[in-house]
Amino acid sequence: MNALNITELMHTLGAQARQASAVMAAAPARARADALRALASRLRAQSPALQAANAPDVQRARDAGLAAPLVDRLKLDAKAIETCALGCEQLAAMPDVIGDILGMQEQPSGIRVGRMRVPIGVFGMIYESRPNVTIEAASLAIKSGNAVILRGGSEALASNTALAQCVRDSLADAGLPPDAVQLVPTTDRAAVGVLIAMPEYVDVIIPRGGKSLIERISTEARVPVIKHLDGNCHVYVDAPCDIAMAVQIADNAKTQKFSPCNAAEGLLVARGVAADFLPRIGAIYAAKGVEMRACAESAALLRAVTGATVVAATEADWSTEYLAPIISVKLVAGVDEAIAHINRYSSHHTDTIVTTQHQHAQRFLREVDSASVMVNASTRFADGFEFGLGAEIGISTDKFHARGPVGIEGLTSLKWVVLGDGHLRK
Secondary structure: HHHHHHHHHHHHHHHHHHHHHHHHHHHHHHHHHHHHHHHHHHHHHHHHHHHHHHHOOOOOOOOOOOOOOHHHHHHHHHHHHHHHHHEEEEEHHHHOOOOOOOEEEEOOOOOEEEEEEEEOOOEEEOOOOHHHHHHHHHHHHHHHOEEEEEEEEHHHHHHHHHHHHHHHHHHHHHOOOHHEEOOOOOOOOHHHHOOOOOOOOEEEEEEEEEEEHHHHHHHHHOEEOOOOOOOOOOEEEEEOOHHHHHHHHHHHHHHHOOOOOOEEEEEEEHHHHHHHHHHHHHHHHHHHHHHEEEOOOHHHOOOOOOOOOEEOOOOOHOOOOOOEEEEEEEEEOOOHHHHHHHHHHOOOOOEEEEEEOHHHHHHHHHHHHOOOEOOOOOOOOOOOOOOOOOOOEEEEEEOOOOOOOEEHHEEEEEEEEEOOOOOOOO
C-alpha cells in the first residue's frame, strides 16, 4: 500500500468506528452482555479453527529466530482460548456502569448537580505479540460501550484476524454494529502513524508492548495516550516486620514470574532487620538463579550465602527494569529513606512495604507516588483481574484520567448533569 491508500484506509476505519461508537453508547446493557456471551460461545466452538489460524504465526516466529518467550506469547492453545471465553462471561456478568449518576446533590438554587459515567467513544489499541489482547480489548470495548480500532503486531496477523472476525460476528448476533471492533488489516507501520494522529475519529490511544513502541506512540501521538513505559517496582522490608512474611513476599514479587511489569526489580531493606532477612532471601534467590546487584553493605551479608551471585550495584541499577532474574538490593535507614529512594528511582508503577508498624504503612501509602501502593502484599497483585476489574486493557502510570490497571471505568469519562424544574439563574 502507498501512503495515500493507507491514510484513506485508516480514515475509513476511523469514520466507521465513530459511527459505531454512537450506537454502542446508546445500546442497552443487555445487548452488550449478549454480545459478550455470544463471543464466549463462539470462541469455544471455533477453538480448533483458531488454533489452526495461529499455527502459521507461531511457525513463522520460530523460523525467524524469535526468542522462546516471544514465541510463547504468540501461542493460542485451547487453554488460552478458554481463558478468553471465561473473561468474556465474567465481563458480561459484571454490573453495568454506563449511565450511572454519581454524587447528585441539590444546590442552594434548587438545581440538582451530579456526574454521569459515559463511554470515551473510540480508542485505538496498539499491541505486540499476544493475540489474546485482541479479545481482551474487544470485550472491554463492548462492555464499556465504546468502539475500538485494533492494530496488532505483524507476527500475529493471522491469529488476530480470526479472533477479530469472531468478535464482529458476535456483535452482529446481538444486533450491534460489527464496526465497533475493527482490526487494521495491514502490517505497514505507516498505519500506526495515521491512527495516532486522527483526533477527529480517535479519542485515546492505548499502546501495549515494549518500551520502544510506547515511547514512539507517546512522542508522535496527536491524541491522548494511556501508557506506562517501565515497571521498576520495589519491595521495602521495614523495621519492624514479620521476617517470614517479608521473605515470602520478596520471593513471590521477584520470582513468581520474571517478565511482567509488576515483578519487583528493587529490594530495599531497613538496616534494623538486614542481618536476619538478607541471608534468608539471599538463599532463596541463589537457589532460583537470581543475580543480586547490591550496595556495599548488603553485598557483605549476601556474599556469605552459599551459591549467591552478588554484583556491586551501580547508580543505573536503581532505576533499571530488568524483566529477568536480576534484582537490585539496597540497605536504607528506615521508611523515610525508602520513600525517598522509591520516589526518585521508581517508574511509579507498583511498590510495597512489609511492616508491622501501622504508622509506617500509612506514611508509605500516602507518600509513595506510584499508581499502586501496597502493604504486606506482593507487587504481582497489580493486575486488573486481581483488583476485581474483571479484565484490564493495560496499566497506566499517568496521573490524569486513568491510573494503575485500566478496566471498564478507565474506558469511561464523567460528564456533569444538571436537573432542574424551570430554574433560572438570578
